[in-house]
Amino acid sequence: MTGTDLDALADLLAGPVEPAAHGLLGCLLSAGGVTVRLTEVEAYAGTAGDPASHAYRGRTPRNAVMFGPARHAYVYFTYGMHWCVNVVTGVEGEASAVLLRAGEVIDGLDAARARRPAVRRDVDLARGPARLCATLGIDRSAYGLDLLADGAVRLRPAPDPVPDAAISAGPRVGVTGAHDVPWRFWLTGDPTVSAYRRHVPRARR
DNA sequence: CCGACGATCGTG
DNA sequence: ACGATCGTCGGG
Numbered sequence: 001m002t003g004t005d006l007d008a009l010a011d012l013l014a015g016p017v018e019p020a021a022h023g024l025l026g027c028l029l030s031a032g033g034v035t036v037r038l039t040e041v042e043a044y045a046g047t048a049g050d051p052a053s054h055a056y057r058g059r060t061p062r063n064a065v066m067f068g069p070a071r072h073a074y075v076y077f078t079y080g081m082h083w084c085v086n087v088v089t090g091v092e093g094e095a096s097a098v099l100l101r102a103g104e105v106i107d108g109l110d111a112a113r114a115r116r117p118a119v120r121r122d123v124d125l126a127r128g129p130a131r132l133c134a135t136l137g138i139d140r141s142a143y144g145l146d147l148l149a150d151g152a153v154r155l156r157p158a159p160d161p162v163p164d165a166a167i168s169a170g171p172r173v174g175v176t177g178a179h180d181v182p183w184r185f186w187l188t189g190d191p192t193v194s195a196y197r198r199h200v201p202r203a204r205r
Numbered sequence: 206c207c208g209a210c211g212a213t214c215g216t217g
Numbered sequence: 218a219c220g221a222t223c224g225t226c227g228g229g
Contacts, residue, residue, distance in 0.1 A: 042212070052212070062225060080222030082213050099212055118215085130213050174212050197213085 005157040010148055013070040013089050017043045017096040020070075020089040021185050022167060024098055026158030029147075032137030033111040036103030036126050037158075040186040040193045042172045044086070046095030052175040055095035065144045066095040073153060075133075075143045082130035083139050087147060087155065101129045101173070101184070104192040112136075128194040162187065174199050 012023045021043040029036050044053040046066060054076065055066045065074050066088055074086040074097050086097040103126040105112045112125050112135045119125055126132040133139070138153060147155035169182040176199055186193040 044212075054212075057226085060226070076212080077224060078211055079213050080211090080224075084212065086212085101212085128213070172212070176211095199212095 006148055009155070009157045010071060013087060013148075014091065015089070017045055017089045017098065018183070020087075020096075021098045021183070022162075022164070024087065024100070024155075025167060025185060025187055026160065026162035028106070028156045028159070029100065029103060029132075029136065029153070030107075030156070031142070031153040032108075032115070034108035034115075034136050035106055036132065036136065037106050038100060038103045039190045040102035040184070042099040042101055042185070043183040044097050044099065046090070046097065048094070048096070050178065050181075052172060052178050052181075053095070053097075055097075059095075063095070066097050067093055068144075071146050071148045071155075073142050073145045073147055075138065075140060077140065078130075083133040084129040085133055085138050085142065085153075099129055100132060102127050102186070102192050102194045103132055104190070105135065123191045127192050131194075170196070173197055 013020050021041045024038055024041050027038050046053055046055040054063045059067050065072050069092050070089050072088045074088055077083055086099045088097050090096040105125050116125055116135055126135045142153045145151045145153050166188055168186050168188045170184050171179045172184045
């Protein structure tokens, strides 16, 4: 990988969130001795009228890193047991980010399987945002890391370019509203892409 | 202070 | 379809 590749990725992440999300597909994410090739992502537009974004209601202690510069990791804990990781995009104060939803393990398979002993098929190791973090060992300690630096969690440019024609788009998973916004992007036909689950409303009476 | 609920996952 | 399990945030 060359420095210019990294510069190009840095520039992309500093721009609008939708092209940034496209450009993250095919990129490599490494942590805990495991590397995945990203196959599924979701864009979130920060405070800019996106009710599904964690930054929609403004800055809080949890989402603070979203309001900082691009390239940094926004890691959050949800459902009392799962970690998920985003890449912050855009300019400071914009608070847009891309949720990394799934990937294909291309290195460190032994370490990956050691973290997730119950998984049967390799394609399921990082098939979903919480599974991806579990397989890479990503947790709170990754909060705020510059992902393009030489740190514990590293994002690197795609070894092979991903043509636009290979990308599918659809509604984001698990979000209550904004089902008309097709901001989930994935590599068409890739077996490591997570199953789409419609948001289920809570029980009523 | 309190309560509702979540950018999920595994099992049934 | 449901339960696990707890941090976060808005409201009182």
